[in-house]
Amino acid sequence: MSPQEIFDNLKAKFGDAIIESKLDAPQPWIRVAADQTKEISFFLRDEVPFQFDSLMCLSSVDYNDGNLGALYHLFSMTHKHKIVLKSYCSKENPHIQSVSAVWGTANWHEREAYDMMGIIFDEHPDLRRLLCPDDYPGYPLRKDFKVPEFYNGMKVPY
Amino acid sequence: MSEPRVLPTDYVTKPGEFKTSTGKTLRTDEMIINMGPQHPSTHGVLRLEVVLDGEIVVDVIPHIGYLHRCFEKHAEHMANYQQVIPYVDRMDYLASMNNDWGYALAVERLMKIEVPPRVEYIRVIMAELNRIASHLIAIGTYGIDMGAFTPFLWCFRDRERILDLFEMTCGARLLYNYIWVGGVSHDLPLGFIDKAKDFCSYFRPKIKELNDVLSYNEIFIKRTAHVGVLPKDVAINYACSGPMLRGSGVDWDLRRDDPYGVYDKFEWGVEIGKGEKGTVGDCWDRYMVRVREMEQSLKIIEQALAGIPEGNVQSAIPKRIRPEQGEIYVRTESPRGELGFFIMSDGTASPYRVKARSPAFVNLSVLPEISRGGMLADLVAIVGSVDIVLGEVDR
Numbered sequence: 001m002s003p004q005e006i007f008d009n010l011k012a013k014f015g016d017a018i019i020e021s022k023l024d025a026p027q028p029w030i031r032v033a034a035d036q037t038k039e040i041s042f043f044l045r046d047e048v049p050f051q052f053d054s055l056m057c058l059s060s061v062d063y064n065d066g067n068l069g070a071l072y073h074l075f076s077m078t079h080k081h082k083i084v085l086k087s088y089c090s091k092e093n094p095h096i097q098s099v100s101a102v103w104g105t106a107n108w109h110e111r112e113a114y115d116m117m118g119i120i121f122d123e124h125p126d127l128r129r130l131l132c133p134d135d136y137p138g139y140p141l142r143k144d145f146k147v148p149e150f151y152n153g154m155k156v157p158y
Numbered sequence: 159m160s161e162p163r164v165l166p167t168d169y170v171t172k173p174g175e176f177k178t179s180t181g182k183t184l185r186t187d188e189m190i191i192n193m194g195p196q197h198p199s200t201h202g203v204l205r206l207e208v209v210l211d212g213e214i215v216v217d218v219i220p221h222i223g224y225l226h227r228c229f230e231k232h233a234e235h236m237a238n239y240q241q242v243i244p245y246v247d248r249m250d251y252l253a254s255m256n257n258d259w260g261y262a263l264a265v266e267r268l269m270k271i272e273v274p275p276r277v278e279y280i281r282v283i284m285a286e287l288n289r290i291a292s293h294l295i296a297i298g299t300y301g302i303d304m305g306a307f308t309p310f311l312w313c314f315r316d317r318e319r320i321l322d323l324f325e326m327t328c329g330a331r332l333l334y335n336y337i338w339v340g341g342v343s344h345d346l347p348l349g350f351i352d353k354a355k356d357f358c359s360y361f362r363p364k365i366k367e368l369n370d371v372l373s374y375n376e377i378f379i380k381r382t383a384h385v386g387v388l389p390k391d392v393a394i395n396y397a398c399s400g401p402m403l404r405g406s407g408v409d410w411d412l413r414r415d416d417p418y419g420v421y422d423k424f425e426w427g428v429e430i431g432k433g434e435k436g437t438v439g440d441c442w443d444r445y446m447v448r449v450r451e452m453e454q455s456l457k458i459i460e461q462a463l464a465g466i467p468e469g470n471v472q473s474a475i476p477k478r479i480r481p482e483q484g485e486i487y488v489r490t491e492s493p494r495g496e497l498g499f500f501i502m503s504d505g506t507a508s509p510y511r512v513k514a515r516s517p518a519f520v521n522l523s524v525l526p527e528i529s530r531g532g533m534l535a536d537l538v539a540i541v542g543s544v545d546i547v548l549g550e551v552d553r
Contacts, residue, residue: 025484026267026486027485027487053395054394054397055397056496056498056515057500057515059515060513061502062511071500073500077394077408077410080415084487103397104392104397104527105395105396105520105523107523108519108520130222130223131223131226131553132226133223140228141230141231
């Protein structure tokens with residue numbers, strides 16, 4: 001199924017939740033509303049014409065304009081087509097619906113995105129830090145992150 | 159085929175079930191055992207928080223991050239794209255060539271660079287040699303996990319020959335920085351092709367030896383068959399890849415199904431697990447896929463060595479790497495599975511965002527699913543069969 005058809009189907013089903021898209025990019029993407037990510041993902045995974053059964057990668061991006069983004073690179077092992085979903089949230093209120101119920105692999109990817117970028121994935125079963133220590137201050141991959149001078153009373157050497 | 163092992167299904171013991179001869183009731187609580195970070199069978203610094211009822215695993219909670227070296231943050235702060243490659247080397251330090259290639263390919267696709275055929279051939283040869291070296295470690299250490307010491311030494315002996323080939327080519331034995339964006343750092347040295355051919359003819363009988371001593375060893379089969387079964391649908395849902403996915407019987411290899419390089423010019427096959435000794439998707443299947451993949455890699459190397467064209471290996475290396483604004487996700491088949499790089503460029507000389515989707519990270523996340531309900535000793539077998547490299551899990 002071509003990206004255009006996928007977009008048209010999603011638009012017909014979800015309407016305003018499909019915010020924007022760029023279908024002529026090398027890897028076409030569709031931006032969806034942050035509070036309906038899960039529903040749309042279930043739709044894309046389970047409906048026979050799409051069958052996006054594999055989430056290749058979930059990346060988080062700080063766009064440096066007050067927005068954070070989560071990118072879902074989807075792939076269908078059955079139909080061999082790809083699409084990229086995007087979902088944005090603001091830095092002040094970084095909430096995006098979790099898709100870990102849809103794809104099991106999203107569990108750790110979302111924990112990593114929470115750890116590094118501070119995106120809170122609502123309804124995630126176990127949203128803890130993954131790579132950094134539990135008491136680490138701040139979210140290191142945000143563009144405005146400053147390395148703290150002291151960590152737990154110890155001076156950070158550089 | 160061995161008989162499936164029967165484990166107690168109703169394994170949660172009831173309070174008051176066990177009494178001493180004096181009539182005293184024993185406590186039958188669950189307990190937590192920490193495996194790692196320094197446990198030898200975790201192949202690095204991985205901590206598993208294991209919830210046990212007696213000897214039966216109720217739950218496993220992996221704790222990672224002990225080797226976190228901020229790869230993604232470093233990549234954003236490099237002066238240019240080329241400088242990221244040494245960091246990529248250090249992610250999966252057992253398969254640096256494959257990592258270099260994955261990253262270089264992502265940047266090349268972002269900049270739409272076509273590399274010369276000779277470079278493609280050299281990359282295939284290096285990547286497949288490194289795949290054999292990496293699988294040898296996986297197999298050897300897995301043997302150690304199961305109590306077989308000899309195959310480990312044999313594997314390291316043969317891997318040494320591959321490292322010699324790499325040293326001959328680029329001077330480094332482990333972290334190569336060999337594959338650059340648009341080319342490779344050195345052409346093949348004089349005598350490399352003959353030496354590589356020698357290695358292929360030397361190594362083929364060694365696989366048979368390895369099979370005789372380890373793969374079809376009755377004790378080894380008893381420890382691995384029917385253990386840690388990963389069903390097909392779970393494997394796909396958790397986006398497992400590489401031998402982990404193929405062991406579950408999914409005929410899927412990115413070298414063939416999402417083509418890159420010149421793999422389509424060679425004749426080779428994709429090995430999948432068939433459940434010969436136990437259930438499809440058990441530890442033995444995953445192990446055996448690796449052994450058989452080494453033979454396929456040998457096939458590819460021999461064909462590539464025979465057909466390698468002449469040419470300049472550095473003609474396509476760009477003077478200045480400055481991709482246009484845009485983003486790309488490119489995946490390649492590393493020995494452990496799907497190694498993906500998401501690169502976002504803002505048009506400047508250094509990447510805006512690099513995310514590495516490492517295969518071991520994703521494969522490890524399925525561990526709790528496949529180890530519940532097994533024995534504690536099986537957990538060692540399962541962790542070994544996932545073939546994790548913690549440098550890559552934590553990045």
